[in-house]
Amino acid sequence: MADHDVFDAHFHVIDPRFPLVPSNGYLPEAFTVGDYLERIGGLGVTGGAVVSGSFQGFDQTYLKDALAQLGPSFVGVTQIPAHTSDDEIRDLDRAGVRAVRFNLYRGGSAPLADVDMLARRVHDVAGWHSEFYLDAADLADLEPTLAGLPRVSIDHLGMSDDTCGALLRLVEAGTVVKATGFGRMHVRDPESSMRNIIRTNPSALIFGTDLPSTRAPTPFRDTDVDRVAHAVGGEHAKAVLADNAHKLYRLGRN
Template sequence: MSLFDAHFHIIDPRFPLVPNNGYLPEAFSVADYRRRVEPLHVTGGAVVSGSFQAFDQSYLKDALVQLGSGFVGVTQLPVDTTDDDILALHRAGVRAVRFNLYRGGSATLDDVDTLARRVHDVAGWHSEFYLDAADFAELEPILAPLPQISIDHLAMSDDTRGTLLRLVESGTVVKATGFGRISVTDPDALMRAIVTTNPAALIFGSDLPSTRAAIPFQDSDIERIADAVGADHVDAVLGANARAFYRL
C-alpha cells in the first residue's frame, strides 16, 4: 500500500525560524524525512508550516522542489498577502493555508473568514486549522460557513458539543495525526465515527518529526488507524482521501 502523509514538517535551519514561547525545534531535513519514512512506502504528502516558521515561504518552496512529484505545501500567510503572491505559491505546489489557533504564528482568528475565502477564490485552496475542541463554542460559527476546511490532530481534545461530527457531516476533513500529543479519550472510536459520518473525511498524517509531542509518531500508529476504521475504509484514509483533498 502506498501512503499519503498528509501532515509533516520540514525544519531547515538554513531558512528563518522563529522561537515560539522560547521553543525552537531541532533540524529535520527532507533527507531526514525520507530516511524516516522509507519503510512505510510513502509516495506523497503535505509539508505543513509550523508556528516556528511563521510566514516564511523560502523553506517550503525549497522542500517542495526536493520532495518532487506527489508532495504539496500547506503554508501560513498574513491577511494582506497579494493575489499574485498566492498564485505564485500555488505554482510552487502550495495547496492550502494554515491557521494555527493553538500555538500562533499564523494569521489571527479575526482574519480567518477574509483570508480563507480569498485563498479559495484565488487559487482553490482549502484552510487547515490547528485548534482545540474545547474552543468549538467560539469557533463553530466561524468555521461552519467556510468553503472547505480541515482540522488537525483529531481536534486535540474531547468534543463535548458534537461540533466535530457536525462539521464532518458538512464536508470538513479531519487529520488522524499526533496521537502522542492529543488528549482525546478514545481516538479509535472517534476515527470510526468520522468515517461512518463521511467516508471521505478522515486522512492520515505522521506529524513527523512530532515537535513537542509527549510521544513521537510510531509506525504502529498506521496499524492503529487501520484497525480503527476497518478494511472498507483503510485505503481511503491512508491515501485516496488525502490525494483527492489536495487535488492530486
C-alpha cells in the same frame, strides 16, 4: 505494517538554512527533507503535505525549497498574512502549495480575526482549502465561522474530546479531520473518534505522521499506520491512508 500506499498528510520540514522563529521560547531541532525521507523508509509513503509550523511564521523559502526537493507528489500547507497579494498566492500555488494554515493553538499564523476573509480569498484565487490547528474545546465558539468557509480540515482529531458535538456536525457538512499526532492529542479514545468520523462521512478522515513530532510527549511510531488502518477497518483503510487526502489536496487521483 499496513499493506497500502500512504499519503502523509501532515509533516514538518525544519531546515536551519531558512528562518526559524521561537514559539513560546521553543525552537525545534533540524529535520530536513533528507531526514524525513530516511525516517519514512519502509512505510509506503508515496506523497504528502509539508505543513508550516508556528516556528516558521510566514517564511516561504523553506517550503518552496522542500517542495522542489520532494517533487510533485508532495504539496505544501503554508501560513500567510492577510495582506498577502493575489500574485503571491498564485506564485505559491505554482510551487505546490494547496492550503493555508491557521494555528489557533500555538499562534504564528494569521489571527482568528483574519480567518473568514483570508480563507475565502485563497479559495477564490487558487482553490486552496484552510487547515486549522485548534482545540475541540473551542469548537462551540468556532463552529459558526468554520461552517461558513468553502473547505476546511482540522488537525490531530481536534486535540481533545469534542463535548459539544460540533466536530461531527462539521464532518457531516464536509470538513476533513486529520488522524495525526496521537502522541500530542488529549482525545481519550482516538479509535472511537476515527470510527465516528468515518461513519458520519467516509471521505472525511485522512492520515499523517506528524513527523518529527515537535513538542509531542510521545513521537510518531511506525505502528500508528496500522493503528489507523485497524481502527477504520479494511473497507476504509485505503481511503483514509491515501485516497481521501488525494482528493483534499487536488492531486487528481482516486
